[in-house]
Amino acid sequence: MNAAKLYGNLIWREQKKDPAKAGRMISAGLHLYAWSIRHFPHKGMPKAYQYLNDQGLENVAKGLDDPGKLAWTNIFAPVEILECFGLTCVSMECLSSYLSGFYIEDRILDKAESEGIASTLCSYHRGFIGAVDKGILPLPEFAVTTSMVCDANINTFRYMEEMHGVKSHVIDIPHDYSPEAEHYVVEQLRDLIRELEEKTGRKLDMEELKNRLRSENRAKAHLISFMKKRRTHAYPQTMTLVLFQLFASHLNIGTEWSEKVFEMMDKEVESYPDTDEKKIMWLHVEPYAQPTLQSYFNYGDKISISCDDFDLDYIEPLDAEHPLEALARKMICNIYNGDYSRKTDAVADYIREFRPDGVIQFCSWGCKQSAGGVGLMKEKMRDLGVPMLILDGDAIDRRNCPDGQIKTRLEAFLELLNSSDEKSSSRDPNVAAADHAEAEVHE
Amino acid sequence: MxxxxxxxxxxxxxxxxxxxxxxxxxxxxxxxxxxxxxxxxxxxxxxxxxxxxxxxxxxxxxxxxxxxxxxxxxxxxxxxxxxxxxxxxxxxxxxxxxxxxxxxxxxxxxxxxxxxxxxxxxxxxxxxxxxxxxxxxxxxxxxxxTGNSGSRAQPDEKAIQTHAPQVRVGILGARCPQSLLEILDEHGVRVAFNMTCTGMERASSLWDRMPELPETTEQGSENATGSSQSDLMKYYASALLGQIPCMRMVNAVNRERYLEGFESELDGVIYHTVKFCDSYAYEYTKLHKEGKVRMLKLETDLTKQCEGQIRTRVEAFIEALEAEKRVNMGKAEQMRNASNTEQLQRPDGNHMSNRIHDKQADKDILVMGVDSGSTSTNAVILNGKREIIASATVRTGAKTSESSQKVLEETLNDAGRKLGRKITREDITVITSTGYGRVSIPYADRNVTEISCHARGALYFNPKVRTILDIGGQDSKAIRLKDDGTVADFVMNDKCAAGTGRFLEAMARTLEVDIKDLGTISLESKEEIEISSMCTVFAESEVISLIAQNKEKADIARGVHKAIAGKAYALMERVGLSPEYMMTGGVARNKGVVKALNERLGADIYICDTPDIVGAVGAALYALGID
Structure with a gap:
């Protein structure tokens, strides 16, 4: 039994006697893990990822240690504003992921399900609900979510308010952009700010917010530059570290350390040689605990993720002089919001820009917005001649991620990418694709 | 269109x-x-x-x-x-x-x-x-x-000749399948409201809470001025958005307040959810935790094939609500209603319930319960003193009518042997059927759902039982009983065979072990093995890879049993764990499952000598008219 699993069992055992103590053990576990990577990193782990790992873990642990300054969010919440009030933003998706890291996801998922929560609900949400209902996560002072992308957000946060008294603020994001829609969101952001000012007794420093947006622009520029260099350069990775990039691109965007991470990655990637590994654009979340994917992507040399749609869900520079309008536009025009054609067009653009060899879309259990569009994405990739693999599974629940199926599909996809390479020696430089090829689709 | x-x-x-x-x-x-x-x-x-x-x-x-x-x-x-x-x-x-x-x-x-x-x-x-x-x-x-106040759907009063206490329910949740409304209608259940997606009556839903359309707006619309048109549109948009919010709306807080107005006239709520529509399960969870109203959670995928599943659950719910009403009416009232309820039409047109009660004192009276499940069909004959006279079990096979005929013959023969005289169908006063095939037993006088029958049958064997777990061939259910013996709550698994007898059969086949021996073999296990997938297909491939790793059969079997126990425990937890516990159905004979379940529960689960006939005994008790 590995250490994380053993520790997870201890957490669960403690939970039965003293849930709050189990919660402190979770935080202690994160500190311990951060410490171990700080002092004994994997020899192949790039420095930027070591820093990302450290900051990402410590930030969550800090939030759990001090619930008075903790804000629960979802991944799309305007954390830039919350950060100006000194709040530590921890997303519920991230909390579920960590609990899965301790191998207790089956028990928190079952807990939620046994209470009546739908077994078909996204596992991130279900796990989060189970954990909070079990009392192993400290309750924050405040929670902020948006209505965009995922329809579970409003319901999960409302549940937390009704059942656990966690005051939630929901920002409704319209489907399409219009000046009126932007105004609608800006007014809601003003409401949020008023509420935060009242809660914290602190006025929003608009200059600080502007500076955060400027930092965000620089961070995104580094990220894009990094992904361009990844067209040819290797950059050792794990599924977990790629997922951790969301700390820097979303949950802690606008902080100094987030900018520093992408700046480091942008520079460090140049020190790695060119590689002939197959490069993938990953769509949707990475199931970091999946054994076959781990065996191929974690410090492997056959295939790697060179870019992903989550980190690139909004890359337009923000107008820092008008921060609320910029944040409103960022949410409304996110590629995950609006018609799905916005997403397929953006992915097509990114493929032209970053030239991956193929695309993998992971349909995580319960995520209807992702799974529901997979047919359209496949059609778009077919039109572009980009090989695409669709994997079905669960980003959290190990029981719901059949290894045999994933292994066969991934290996067949790799064979397909390699054989396409052999067939077409001259590739269209604008479209990093092989012949018209199609990978196996879900059952 | x-x-x-x-x-x-x-x-x-x-x-x-x-x-x-x-x-x-x-x-x-x-x-x-x-x-x-x-x-x-x-x-x-x-x-x-x-x-x-x-x-x-x-x-x-x-x-x-x-x-x-x-x-x-x-x-x-x-x-x-x-x-x-x-x-x-x-x-x-x-x-x-x-x-x-x-x-x-x-x-x-x-x-x-x-x-x-x-x-x-x-x-x-x-x-x-x-x-x-x-x-x-x-x-x-x-x-x-019309004075149609409120957004309460007013069902057409249908003259249904039933003497059962009339049950009134509300429907909440996601889009309601037509077949649900039809079943309720068929049983004379009154629908007090239907708050599912488009279930409300449109006009009252929109205009009930709105002030009247201002005169100026109306005149304006005739004059067609830009500003009055804009006012009209705002008024209209306001009416649309002012409907009772669905779960997608931010302000859908305390929707259940709507229920408060119905407290005195509502017997229960049917909470319908649609597979992969997860929004409503939150509200269900909250209402369930609050426990103010009796609820049936019904999840469907809206296909026609769901109708069977809907019927069993809804009928069991109605039975439970009716039973509760009877209890509330008092024992005397209860007996009167019970006898009236028995709509037992024999081919000869005689009203069986009267015959039953006329003969109650007669110790020679014989009744029969038949439980037609997916794997086996069980039948039991009771006498007037509630003693089991005979029983038989046959495989259900491909045709319910054939297996039901066979089980009838075998049970009658068994009774004949025990009583020392020939027993024929005509000697059986009432036959009640239950189980999935209950409506396809041609000789049954009436049918009752397996939920009610298992509840009654379980109490027959052990009156202290309050939580029942029944694992059959293709479904599993947990039932919680009140102290008065009526059903307080129940849940059933969905269409998936995970955790059922079929699942065990598949695993036994893969392990090349006789299903009867699987439980005993697992007791010899020495190594902990986890079967993570509960999907029958995926679990089978997991077992195959464990075999490939040369793992011991006993350890794999134990892993399988632990997986089933975990699933069953979750089901029991959903209805609420109330001791004492009893397990019924064929899987209760599997010692490995029972051991794993005892460990998970931290308590001993009661198993009677004949766990597979509990449902049939319950059906026979219904035939006796004993509540």
Whole structure:
């Protein structure tokens, strides 16, 4: 039994006697893990990822240690504003992921399900609900979510308010952009700010917010530059570290350390040689605990993720002089919001820009917005001649991620990418694709 | 015809433009098209709408941004039917003055898009606004006249000749299948309200809480001035957004307050959820935890094949509510109602219930219960003293009618041997059937669901039992009983065979072990093995890879049993763990499952000598008319 699993069992055992103590053990576990990577990193782990790992873990642990300054969010919440009030933003998706890291996801998922929560609900949400209902996560002072992308957000946060008294603020994001829609969101952001000012007794420093947006622009520029260099350069990775990039691109965007991470990655990637590994654009979340994917992507040399749609869900520079309008536009025009054609067009653009060899879309259990569009994405990739693999599974629940199926599909996809390479020696430089090829689709 | 799916759709506006709107109530048997174009793990209703679009020649469809599945449905339909009017209307989730204005603008944009599609002149004709104003006025006047207060759906009073205490239920949750309403109607159940997606009566749902349409707006619409049209649209948008909020809305807090007005007249709530529509399960969970009202959670995928599942659950729920009402009425009242309820029509037309009670004192009376399950059919004969005289078990096989005939003969023969005389069908006063095949037993006088029968049968064997776990061939259920013996709550597994007898059979086959020996073998286990997948197919492949790793059969079998115990425990937890516990059904004979379950429960679960006939005993008790 590995250490994380053993520790997870201890957490669960403690939970039965003293849930709050189990919660402190979770935080202690994160500190311990951060410490171990700080002092004994994997020899192949790039420095930027070591820093990302450290900051990402410590930030969550800090939030759990001090619930008075903790804000629960979802991944799309305007954390830039919350950060100006000194709040530590921890997303519920991230909390579920960590609990899965301790191998207790089956028990928190079952807990939620046994209470009546739908077994078909996204596992991130279900796990989060189970954990909070079990009392192993400290309750924050405040929670902020948006209505965009995922329809579970409003319901999960409302549940937390009704059942656990966690005051939630929901920002409704319209489907399409219009000046009126932007105004609608800006007014809601003003409401949020008023509420935060009242809660914290602190006025929003608009200059600080502007500076955060400027930092965000620089961070995104580094990220894009990094992904361009990844067209040819290797950059050792794990599924977990790629997922951790969301700390820097979303949950802690606008902080100094987030900018520093992408700046480091942008520079460090140049020190790695060119590689002939197959490069993938990953769509949707990475199931970091999946054994076959781990065996191929974690410090492997056959295939790697060179870019992903989550980190690139909004890359337009923000107008820092008008921060609320910029944040409103960022949410409304996110590629995950609006018609799905916005997403397929953006992915097509990114493929032209970053030239991956193929695309993998992971349909995580319960995520209807992702799974529901997979047919359209496949059609778009077919039109572009980009090989695409669709994997079905669960980003959290190990029981719901059949290894045999994933292994066969991934290996067949790799064979397909390699054989396409052999067939077409001259590739269209604008479209990093092989012949018209199609990978196996879900059952 | 323009199809629509959501109550926030501006039906009146489009109708004023000459469109004919039809609510999509799909009746599908498969999702072949939807699974191919979208993904299997998308809300079943959204998939059914896609199938419906393929099957019917709609002019188009107006969808709303109500949930992720419908958003993706829009994207798919838009791509699939470029020549049809496929429109997505963005409905705000926050309701305030600004969002109401936004929504009014969006409705106008929809109207313009429809006008373009129909090659109307471009701008919305003034007549359309006048027509809309008139429609609103007419509906409001009509509402005033009928005095139809509240958004309470008033079911047609149907003269159903039943003497059972009339049960009144409310329906909550996601889109309600027509078959549910039909079953309720069939049993004379009164539906106090139907708060599912488009279940409310439209006119009262929209106008009940609105002030009357201002006179100036009406006149303005005739004059067709820009500002009065805008006022009319804001008024209309406000009425649409002012409906009882569905779960997508930010302000859908305390929807259950709506229930408060019904406290005195409601016996229970049927909470319907749709597979992969997860929004409503939150509200169900909250109401369930509060425990103020009796609830049945019903999850379907809206296919026609669900009807059997719906029927068993709904009928069991009605039985439980009726039983509770009887208890409340007092014992004397109860007995009178019970005897009246027995609508037992024998082929000869005699009313059996009277015969039963006439002969109650007669110790020679014989009744029979038949439990027709997916794997086995069990039958039991009781005498008037509630003693088991005979029983038999046969495999259900491919035809229920054949196995039921066979079990009848075997039980009668067994009774004959025990009583020392020939026993024929005519000697059995009443036969009650239960189980999945209960409606297909030609010789049964009546049928009762297996939920009620297992509850009654369990108490027969052990009156202290309060939580029952029944694991049969294709389903598993947990039932919690009140102290008075009536059913307090029950849950059943869904269509999936995970954790059922079929699952065990598949595992035994893979391990090349006789199903009867699987339990005993697992008791010799020495190594802990986890079977993580509960899907029968995936678990089978997990077992195969464990075999490939040369793991011991005993350890694998124990892993399988632990997996089943985990699933069963979750089911029991959902109804509430109330000691003492009893397990019924064929799987209770498996010592490995029982051991794993005892460990999980931290308590001993009671197993009677004949766990597979408990349901049949319950049915026989029903035949005796004993509550």
């Amino acid at each position: 323009i199809a629509y799916v959501c109550k926030y759709t501006p039906i009146e506006m489009l109708t004023s433009m000459g469109a004919e709107l039809v609510r999509v109530e799909p009746e599908v048997t498969n999702f072949n098209e939807a699974d191919a174009l979208m993904h299997p793990n998308v809300c079943s209703y959204a998939k059914a709408v896609l199938e419906d679009m393929a099957a019917k020649d709609y002019e188009g469809i107006v969808l709303t941004t109500c949930c992720d599945s419908i958003r993706r449905l829009y994207d798919t339909l838009k791509s699939r039917y470029p020549d049809k009017f496929v429109y997505l209307l963005d409905v705000p989730r926050v309701v305030n003055d600004y969002s109401t204005g936004l929504y009014a603008e969006r409705i106008l944009a929809l109207a313009k898009a429809y006008a373009d599609f129909r090659n109307m002149t471009g701008n919305i004709d003034d007549k359309v606004f006048k027509e809309l104003g008139n429609t609103i006025k007419v509906e409001q006047d009509s509402l005033k006249k």
